[in-house]
Amino acid sequence: MTGHAEPIHGIVVLTGAGISAESGVPTFRASDGLWCGHRVEEVATPEGYAANPALVQDFYNQRRRQLAEVRPNAAHVALAELAARWEGDFLLVTQNVDDLHDRAHAEIPPGAGFELIHMHGELLKARCTRSGVVMDWFGDMAADEASPHHPQGRMRPHIVWFGEMPLAMERIEAALAACDLFVSIGTSGAVYPAAGFVQLARYAGARTVEINLEPTQGARLFDEGVYGPATEAVPAFFRDLQT
Numbered sequence: 001m002t003g004h005a006e007p008i009h010g011i012v013v014l015t016g017a018g019i020s021a022e023s024g025v026p027t028f029r030a031s032d033g034l035w036c037g038h039r040v041e042e043v044a045t046p047e048g049y050a051a052n053p054a055l056v057q058d059f060y061n062q063r064r065r066q067l068a069e070v071r072p073n074a075a076h077v078a079l080a081e082l083a084a085r086w087e088g089d090f091l092l093v094t095q096n097v098d099d100l101h102d103r104a105h106a107e108i109p110p111g112a113g114f115e116l117i118h119m120h121g122e123l124l125k126a127r128c129t130r131s132g133v134v135m136d137w138f139g140d141m142a143a144d145e146a147s148p149h150h151p152q153g154r155m156r157p158h159i160v161w162f163g164e165m166p167l168a169m170e171r172i173e174a175a176l177a178a179c180d181l182f183v184s185i186g187t188s189g190a191v192y193p194a195a196g197f198v199q200l201a202r203y204a205g206a207r208t209v210e211i212n213l214e215p216t217q218g219a220r221l222f223d224e225g226v227y228g229p230a231t232e233a234v235p236a237f238f239r240d241l242q243t
Helices: 017-021 047-053 053-069 074-085 100-107 169-178 192-205 231-237
Strands: 010-015 089-094 115-116 121-127 132-137 154-158 181-183 207-212 222-229
Touching: 010 017, 010 074, 010 169, 010 192, 017 074, 017 231, 047 053, 053 121, 053 154, 074 089, 074 100, 074 231, 089 169, 100 115, 115 169, 169 192, 181 192, 181 231, 192 207, 207 231, 222 231
Parallel strands: 010 089, 010 181, 089 115, 181 207, 207 222
Antiparallel strands: 121 132, 121 154
């Protein structure tokens, strides 16, 4: 970033599974198309939950327990350090349902212009199926977990499944339309709507940068590509960034 002439006020950063992989968080989708040994339709769709809530709850219970075994890595910390010193607007949008960004920012409190959005939900939250109320949830969830918010409701993982709308899209799109810099970190660029963020940022005239292990299928849409492990590439890229 050193030597870039245009001033930067607003930043939008999108993170995906690649930023948490070096912390030991398994990426859901493997090369065989399975999510941790299950078909996506079984554990990541409303239909799968309706057909076998016990299987779905057990799947996310296991993912929730795994969070106790991992810690934020240097890439999470670098973004937290940036948020702490950045004087402009900074929206961090993550596709990840882990809490590693949250933990990093708790240890390094961000400035007033920072906002974190989990667009695909969070493992450590649950949602009532009838009222839609979201609450913190740190332990296991039973297949028929009763909701304290509605007499006919059940608690389900606060996860955006396939066929459901990602969260806070209006807020994200507004930030993309106003940002000066958009950086995509550790995401495949293959799943929409997140894969279209770079185009929204380009339309707004923002500089666009991809940071990944290797170029993605949408690499040509970015002004710049930085390739290597997130724990090395992310701190190096943001270290000298100035408003």
